[in-house]
Amino acid sequence: MRLPLWILLTCVVYPGALHAGSLDITGDIWARYESNISNSDASRDRIATGVVGGRIGVQTAGVWSRDWRWHLGLSAEGESVVRFSDLSRMDVGIRAGVERKFGLGWRAPRLLVDMRSIGRISGEWDSSGIGLSPSLALTWQGGERWGISVQYSPQWFFARGVLFDSTAQTAGFSTWFDLFPTTRLQVRYQFRTGDIVSYATPPRPDLVAISEVQENTLVFGSPRVRYRFDADTHAIEVGVVQRLDDRYSLNAAYRLEITQGKGKEYENHVFEFGARVEL
Amino acid sequence: MKITSSNSVRVSSSSLGAVVAACIGWLSTAFAMDLRVAVKDQNGQPVENAVVWVAPSARHSNPVGREIVQKNRQFIPEVTIVPVNSTVTFPNRDTVQHHVYSFSPAKTFDFPLYIGESPGTVKLDKPGVVTLGCNIHDWMAAYIVVLDTDFYARTDAMGVATIAGLPSGAANVQVWHPRLRGSPVRVFVNIDSATTATEVGLRLRPAFRRTPPDTEGGIYP
Numbered sequence: 059m060r061l062p063l064w065i066l067l068t069c070v071v072y073p074g075a076l077h078a079g080s081l082d083i084t085g086d087i088w089a090r091y092e093s094n095i096s097n098s099d100a101s102r103d104r105i106a107t108g109v110v111g112g113r114i115g116v117q118t119a120g121v122w123s124r125d126w127r128w129h130l131g132l133s134a135e136g137e138s139v140v141r142f143s144d145l146s147r148m149d150v151g152i153r154a155g156v157e158r159k160f161g162l163g164w165r166a167p168r169l170l171v172d173m174r175s176i177g178r179i180s181g182e183w184d185s186s187g188i189g190l191s192p193s194l195a196l197t198w199q200g201g202e203r204w205g206i207s208v209q210y211s212p213q214w215f216f217a218r219g220v221l222f223d224s225t226a227q228t229a230g231f232s233t234w235f236d237l238f239p240t241t242r243l244q245v246r247y248q249f250r251t252g253d254i255v256s257y258a259t260p261p262r263p264d265l266v267a268i269s270e271v272q273e274n275t276l277v278f279g280s281p282r283v284r285y286r287f288d289a290d291t292h293a294i295e296v297g298v299v300q301r302l303d304d305r306y307s308l309n310a311a312y313r314l315e316i317t318q319g320k321g322k323e324y325e326n327h328v329f330e331f332g333a334r335v336e337l
Numbered sequence: 338m339k340i341t342s343s344n345s346v347r348v349s350s351s352s353l354g355a356v357v358a359a360c361i362g363w364l365s366t367a368f369a370m371d372l373r374v375a376v377k378d379q380n381g382q383p384v385e386n387a388v389v390w391v392a393p394s395a396r397h398s399n400p401v402g403r404e405i406v407q408k409n410r411q412f413i414p415e416v417t418i419v420p421v422n423s424t425v426t427f428p429n430r431d432t433v434q435h436h437v438y439s440f441s442p443a444k445t446f447d448f449p450l451y452i453g454e455s456p457g458t459v460k461l462d463k464p465g466v467v468t469l470g471c472n473i474h475d476w477m478a479a480y481i482v483v484l485d486t487d488f489y490a491r492t493d494a495m496g497v498a499t500i501a502g503l504p505s506g507a508a509n510v511q512v513w514h515p516r517l518r519g520s521p522v523r524v525f526v527n528i529d530s531a532t533t534a535t536e537v538g539l540r541l542r543p544a545f546r547r548t549p550p551d552t553e554g555g556i557y558p
Contacts, residue, residue, distance in 0.1 A: 080433060121434055121473055124449050162438055162447060164475035164547055199475070202545040234550055239543045244550060299550075 086113045088332030095139070096257040096278065097317065099324040103258050105278055111137035117153070127157045144182040144277045149189075151176035170195040182277060184219025203236040213252070221271045221286050226252020240301040244311075250291040254317060256324075257284045268320040289319025297330075307334045369502040372526065373534040376496045376512055378541045383496025386416045387514040387539065388482045390489035391500060398487045404428060404455075405469070405479055407435045412469060412479030416515065421464055421485050426455035436472035443467045443483055466513065476546050480515050503528050516541040 090109040098104045117131035131153040139145040155172035176189045193211035200206065208231050215224040230248035237243050257275070258265055260283050266272065269285035276282075297311030313328040376387040398420035406413045408430045419425065427437045429452050438447035443465025448456045449472075461467065461483040471477035482489075490498035505528050513521040518540050526535050 121436075121450060124436065124472065159472075162472055163440065163470055197549050199547065199549055202547045205549050207549070232550075236545050239545050242550075
């Protein structure tokens, strides 16, 4: 469903874009399994669980000139963590950005400059807050069936509780290949460096020594201490998107996350299945 | 032709030539034959929108004017066939802007960002395939096949094209499709009956959407 309401949004951005926009609505639902949602390096502390989520996004976009485009979007996203409702969250976000295309045609490289901001309400009030994340992405479609993209994004999260304040930077590489006209294979690598929160059963003098902030919690039912410290995460993801028709698609992905920091290391195996509708 | 006072008919040499030419023209029309070509893909399925033509043609090709419309973020029709020196316009019937371009050697042009009537007319003065795209909507594609013959047709949903008015004898039949791997397929057919039928097989590649994942880019209208 493409509604004429885009005028309201595009007028705010640039009157000259009045002939350029429309409103795109996307809805996503997903279910995810995480093998180590507690970010624990000790096997006794690792907790696996499931997450179900949904997202609805509304986006408008337009064209300024042959090479410049803009977009503006709003989204609402929620995730419910099975058994541990304190980790559940609801985000309301805004996204705005411009895209520069270098040349004419579908193979021309493009640079996307994006700014995203979210307001988060969590099951645990202290982890609610506001997030800010500009990003750069350079994308090149090398052929009808494949393309590559590199991304960089600093991320800030300002939480009510100081333990959940976070600063991080991510850089990534992704590629896609259409196996069939309706089946796309995606492979992504992402490196993240910044704050993480790890949950462990005390005593853990080693974590005390490296963490900047720590506090007691019952978020997993039994007494634990959570620690915030700097770490690097390497994540590689392999996913498949199966388009059912012009509106509906299914997706599945596996992601391996390896986090290392100050002598600590842990893994998280993530399996995700989702569906998308584009109206 | 001249009528004399003696009521006899005297025919000059130039008039005789005209009469002979007219007779040949009439005869060729009277005995013109049809060629029915069924086009199938590698799976034996009928191929729609394949272009079938007989070349070269002694018959003079008459330029035509055609429209390729942009509607619902698609080009309509996807395949257009025109003789050399024909003209094409590109009206945009969408409520969003389009930017039509072609990099093809047969014709290079672009019409930046417009809505409504075509910003210009493109004259197609060289034979070949002109591949059209939209600079805003990467998945939009259409094809103009420019031919130096008047003997052409496009296959229907049943994969059949009929070319009418062919002279008898050997015909060099060529077949092209947007998803054909490589050059047009050639077959030689002996046109020897009122309706000659033949079948041509094409090896087609799949149709891909050529769009980047939208998680990495905006969705542009």
